[in-house]
Amino acid sequence: xxxxxxxxxKNYGDVQALQDVDIRVETxxxxxxxxxxxxxxxxxxxxxxxxxxxxxxxxxxxGTPVSNIPxxxxxxxxxxxxxxxxxxxxxxxxxxxxxxxxxxPETEVRKKVEAGLEMMELSEFGDRFPNQLSGxxxxxxxxxxxxxxxxxxxxxxxxxSALDAKLRTNLQIQLRKLQKKIKKTFVLVxxxxxxxxxxxxxxxxxxxxxxxxxxxxxxxxxxxNCRFVAEFIGTANIIDARRDGDVMTTxxxxxILPELPDWKDGALVIRPEGILLRNDKPAxxxxxxxxxxxxxxxxxxxxxxxxxxxxxRCAPHNKIxxxxxxxxxxxxxxxxxxxx
Amino acid sequence: xxxxxxxxxxxxxxLGTIAFLYVPLIAVASFSVNNSRFGLTWEGFTWKWxxxxxxxxxxxxxxxxxxxxxxxxxxxxxxxxxxLAIGMSRFPWGKKTASFFEFNLYMPVIxxxxxxxxxxxxxxxxxxxxxxxxxxxxxNMIIGHVTFQVAFVALVVRxxxxxxxxxxxxxxxxxxxxxxxxxxxxxxxMLTPGIVSGAMLxxxxxxxxxxxxxxxxxxxxxxxxxxxxxxxxxxxxxxxxALSTVGLLLTICLVVASEKMSNKSKEKESSHA
Numbered sequence: 198x199x200x201x202x203x204x205x206x207k208n209y210g211d212v213q214a215l216q217d218v219d220i221r222v223e224t225x226x227x228x229x230x231x232x233x234x235x236x237x238x239x240x241x242x243x244x245x246x247x248x249x250x251x252x253x254x255x256x257x258x259x260g261t262p263v264s265n266i267p268x269x270x271x272x273x274x275x276x277x278x279x280x281x282x283x284x285x286x287x288x289x290x291x292x293x294x295x296x297x298x299x300x301x302p303e304t305e306v307r308k309k310v311e312a313g314l315e316m317m318e319l320s321e322f323g324d325r326f327p328n329q330l331s332g333x334x335x336x337x338x339x340x341x342x343x344x345x346x347x348x349x350x351x352x353x354x355x356x357x358s359a360l361d362a363k364l365r366t367n368l369q370i371q372l373r374k375l376q377k378k379i380k381k382t383f384v385l386v387x388x389x390x391x392x393x394x395x396x397x398x399x400x401x402x403x404x405x406x407x408x409x410x411x412x413x414x415x416x417x418x419x420x421x422n423c424r425f426v427a428e429f430i431g432t433a434n435i436i437d438a439r440r441d442g443d444v445m446t447t448x449x450x451x452x453i454l455p456e457l458p459d460w461k462d463g464a465l466v467i468r469p470e471g472i473l474l475r476n477d478k479p480a481x482x483x484x485x486x487x488x489x490x491x492x493x494x495x496x497x498x499x500x501x502x503x504x505x506x507x508x509x510r511c512a513p514h515n516k517i518x519x520x521x522x523x524x525x526x527x528x529x530x531x532x533x534x535x536x537x
Numbered sequence: 538x539x540x541x542x543x544x545x546x547x548x549x550x551x552l553g554t555i556a557f558l559y560v561p562l563i564a565v566a567s568f569s570v571n572n573s574r575f576g577l578t579w580e581g582f583t584w585k586w587x588x589x590x591x592x593x594x595x596x597x598x599x600x601x602x603x604x605x606x607x608x609x610x611x612x613x614x615x616x617x618x619x620x621l622a623i624g625m626s627r628f629p630w631g632k633k634t635a636s637f638f639e640f641n642l643y644m645p646v647i648x649x650x651x652x653x654x655x656x657x658x659x660x661x662x663x664x665x666x667x668x669x670x671x672x673x674x675x676x677n678m679i680i681g682h683v684t685f686q687v688a689f690v691a692l693v694v695r696x697x698x699x700x701x702x703x704x705x706x707x708x709x710x711x712x713x714x715x716x717x718x719x720x721x722x723x724x725x726x727m728l729t730p731g732i733v734s735g736a737m738l739x740x741x742x743x744x745x746x747x748x749x750x751x752x753x754x755x756x757x758x759x760x761x762x763x764x765x766x767x768x769x770x771x772x773x774x775x776x777x778x779a780l781s782t783v784g785l786l787l788t789i790c791l792v793v794a795s796e797k798m799s800n801k802s803k804e805k806e807s808s809h810a
Contacts, residue, residue, distance in 0.1 A: 248707050268710045281708035284701075285726045294722075295712030346712065 198349035205254035214240045216406045227383040231393040232403035274343035275352040282327040289323035295346040313345035353385045427466040438465045449505040463536035469510035471531025479526035488521045569778035586779040599764040607743035610682035615736040618690025645688040654752035674755030681749045690735035697731025737795040
């Protein structure tokens with residue numbers, strides 16, 4: 198089922214939580230709303246769920262407007278940040294809740310609950326209460342509870358934020374596998390950029406109630422469209438630049454781009470992987486400089502250069518030390534022109 | 538100075554306070570089994586004052602009145618108070634309305650009971666123009682007790698409501714439940730410990746209420762506190778001690794039971810973040 202949010206605005210008093218937000222999620226897509234806290238991502242999710250009403254704009258499910266349909270009648274289920282499990286019910290009863298509330302026959306409920314618990318590898322925990330489970334298990338109960346309802350759209354509100362890092366990485370992969378398997382539309386809210394890059398088909402970067410960029414993880418990482426996106430995701434070198442004829446004049450030297458931007462003053466973004474260390478002068482976009490800092494990070498060396506404080510990532514077997522004089526090449530295709 | 542190394546004063550103070558609180562109660566309990574009608578001297582152990590209690594028609598009637606009053610008023614106050622608490626915290630009232638309600642909820646708690654009782658007398662006198670139901674007696678007493686019990690029940694239930702977050706109810710709505718279904722399956726079960734302890738509080742408040750009862754009672758609705766008050770005018774007898782002791786024991790049982798109950802529910806939720 199496709200999901201569309203069209204021109205959604207929402208104010209809380211004087212605070213603009215959302216301003217004219219448009220997103221479109223295709224069937225079977227895992228769409229992530231990524232941004233710092235307070236950017237409006239959770240508000241948007243709650244509006245999609247029907248738990249909150251937008252001041253302006255419409256939510257469409259498969260092209261049908263659902264803004265006036267209350268939460269308990271939308272084919273949408275939510276996994277809450279706190280999981281919101283019912284503490285007075287067993288895990289099996291928790292999972293059965295969304296079925297029993299719709300008066301589905303008990304034999305069918307049992308079958309579905311059993312299957313749901315099994316899918317989440319919780320079969321042996323059905324008779325226990327939520328407080329007898331670990332955080333990760335509780336999160337899976339919350340997932341099972343939402344999924345047995347067979348929602349067309351599953352909403353996940355920071356589902357991993359309460360878990361420790363190792364468990365999180367594991368669950369991210371499981372979430373991705375699960376979503377591929379059941380082929381439903383998922384909308385995930387997170388402030389964790391690694392999580393977003395790992396699991397998503399598409400990411401919307403949000404800030405102060407606005408969507409700044411929507412794209413695949415690769416697009417977002419490789420082609421950020423503004424300073425905020427470049428800095429929010431991963432590490433970025435941002436170099437002030439000015440268009441001067443066919444070249445870009447920057448503080449680190451003249452640079453050549455495959456395509457010139459249509460503005461005069463702006464900046465160039467390049468990821469640390471886009472800068473290569475050279476023994477001699479490269480054909481173009483070369484900079485001669487000294488190494489100011491080197492950190493060994495296990496899988497790579499984190500090198501900072503004197504010129505423009507550029508950060509470079511290179512293989513750990515390179516023998517580079519502070520003070521070394523080096524040539525670097527800013528790869529043409531890795532340079533992104535931004536203007537804001 | 539060495540002997541002051543160990544803290545002596547504080548434990549002594551604590552013991553003194555406990556003695557101050559409990560010695561009178563222990564005295565009452567021991568006089569209730571003292572085989573002496575008036576004296577403060579010990580003249581042997583006896584159950585006869587307790588036996589006399591159960592042969593005294595007036596006392597038995599007062600007991601029945603007390604329990605009936607407490608039972609009925611608690612039942613009403615629990616339902617109304619719970620509804621009030623849920624309504625106050627779950628309906629999106631404006632800020633001013635909400636704080637007005639809040640203020641009103643605390644009024645019966647902080648108003649001197651004697652003022653409250655006086656107000657009830659006037660209210661019932663006015664109502665008597667319209668119906669004879671409001672003659673002094675059980676009906677008035679029940680209404681009077683409910684008026685102050687409601688606030689206590691609502692306060693206890695409200696603090697319980699505040700302890701679980703909105704997401705629980707949102708989750709229920711998200712899972713296709715109507716408001717009624719959510720109330721029955723989620724809110725009320727989760728509130729049960731609060732409702733029970735609110736009800737127990739209301740029950741004990743009604744049991745030993747004197748002032749409101751005194752101002753609203755009729756000739757056939759004498760409760761134990763009223764009876765004891767009247768009896769004491771004629772001098773304290775060991776029968777009264779026995780009656781007080783029974784009352785004390787009942788209260789202790791209630792308190793222990795409610796304590797156990799709330800501990801149990803806390804335990805159940807302690808690890809639920």
